[in-house]
Amino acid sequence: MKINxxxxxxxxxxxxxxxxxxxxxxxxVYEAIHGEDxxxxxxxxxxxxxxxxIMMPFKNGLELCQExxxxxxxxxxxxxxKGELIDKEKGYxxxxxxxxxxxxxxxxLIFRIKALLRRYQLISPNFxxxxxxxxxxxxxxVKHGNTIIDLPLKEFQLFAQLASNTGRIYTRDQLIQxxxxxxxxxxxxxxxxxxxxxxxxxxxxxxxxxxxxxxxLGYKLEVLV
Numbered sequence: 001m002k003i004n005x006x007x008x009x010x011x012x013x014x015x016x017x018x019x020x021x022x023x024x025x026x027x028x029v030y031e032a033i034h035g036e037d038x039x040x041x042x043x044x045x046x047x048x049x050x051x052x053x054i055m056m057p058f059k060n061g062l063e064l065c066q067e068x069x070x071x072x073x074x075x076x077x078x079x080x081x082k083g084e085l086i087d088k089e090k091g092y093x094x095x096x097x098x099x100x101x102x103x104x105x106x107x108x109l110i111f112r113i114k115a116l117l118r119r120y121q122l123i124s125p126n127f128x129x130x131x132x133x134x135x136x137x138x139x140x141x142v143k144h145g146n147t148i149i150d151l152p153l154k155e156f157q158l159f160a161q162l163a164s165n166t167g168r169i170y171t172r173d174q175l176i177q178x179x180x181x182x183x184x185x186x187x188x189x190x191x192x193x194x195x196x197x198x199x200x201x202x203x204x205x206x207x208x209x210x211x212x213x214x215x216x217l218g219y220k221l222e223v224l225v
Contacts, residue, residue, distance in 0.1 A: 002026070002028050003026075003027050003028065003048045003049065004027070004028045004045065004046055004047050004048050004049075005022055005027045005028065005029055005030070005047070005048065005049045005051060005113070006030045006031075006032060006038060006041055006042065006045075006047045006049070006050040006051065006052075007019065007029060007030070007031050007032065007051050008032040008035065008037070008038035008050065008051070008053060008056065008064060009032075009033075009051075009053035010033055010034050010053065010055075010056045010057060012033075014053065014079075014102075015031050015033075018051060018109075019031065021106045021109060021110065022110075022113075025110055027113075030045060034056045034057045034058045034059065035056045035057070035058050035059025035060060035061070035063060036058040036059050037058075038050070038052070038059075038064055039059065042068065042071075042072060046131055046132075046225050048074055048117070048129075049074055049075045049077070049113060049116060049117060049120075050064075050068055050074060050075075050076050050077070051077045051079060051113075052065060052076060052078055052079065052096075053078075054078060054079070054080045054082075054087075054091070055081075061078055061079075061080075062090060062091065062094040063094075065078065065091070065094040065095050065096050066094050066095055068095070069094070069095030073120075074120070075097045075098075075116035075117065075119065075120050076095065076096045076098075077096070077097065077098045077099070077100060077112060077113065078091045078096040078098070078099050078100070079100055079101075079102060079104075080099070080100075080101060080102065081101070081102045082101070097116055097119070098112050098115075098116060100112060126138040128160065128163045128164055130163060130166075130208055130209050130225070131207075131208040131209070131223070131224070132144055132145055132205075132225075133149075133205060133208050133209070135159065135160050137160050142156065142159070144205055144208075149201065149202075151198075151201065154179060154180070154194060155194055155197055155198055155201075157178075158175065158179050158191075158194050158195070158198065159198055161175065161178055162211065162219065162220070162221035163209070163221055166209075166220075166221050166222060166223050167220060167221075167222060168220055169214050169217050169219070169220045170219055170220065171218040172188045172189075172191045172192075172218055173188065174218070175191050175219070176188055176190075176191060195211060195213075195219055198211060207224060207225070208223070208224060208225055209221055209222060209223050209224055209225075210222050210224060
């Protein structure tokens with residue numbers, strides 16, 4: 001899954017710099033030129049982390065931070081030219097997760113973003129996120145928002161395997177070895193049966209991902225959000 005990061009800053013040069021740095025790391029970048037623009041993007045896009053400048057027109061960074069904390073469960077990194085303790089206190093009181101003072105080193109920005117994503121379990125190897133669906137490989141739980149989607153063990157393992165490498169084509173034989181083990185002596189068509197059940201269970205969420213049959217090869221899972 002690609003991480004979508006919102007940059008909210010009225011300074012076009014800062015936005016361009018941030019976009020360059022983050023794009024090189026493989027992140028999708030959304031740009032907002034002021035606070036109201038950021039609110040619109042958040043309401044209409046799946047944003048995973050927000051980098052926000054404090055001084056912006058129409059709605060400043062602290063106000064936007066409070067709004068995000070009230071409406072969304074995503075990490076926030078505030079940017080500011082001020083490094084005084086009182087300014088940091090205002091930022092943390094508004095709900096930010098971290099604080100970075102301009103000018104900053106690109107590497108420090110990336111370190112802080114990766115730390116926030118880990119804290120929110122967005123890049124943990126035990127958690128897979130596809131839009132609003134979260135797969136917890138440690139506790140064998142799948143959630144859509146606050147709703148738990150019950151899956152039998154083999155369906156869970158198959159789903160997690162496909163979701164952990166989105167876009168990769170798995171043959172039936174590969175999935176048999178990965179999920180059922182190399183000693184499995186049953187019909188390989190059991191993979192087809194389990195895929196069919198997964199499609200049926202996740203039909204209400206078909207705007208999040210799709211499990212595609214690749215004729216003559218096998219199956220792959222593609223994220224749609």
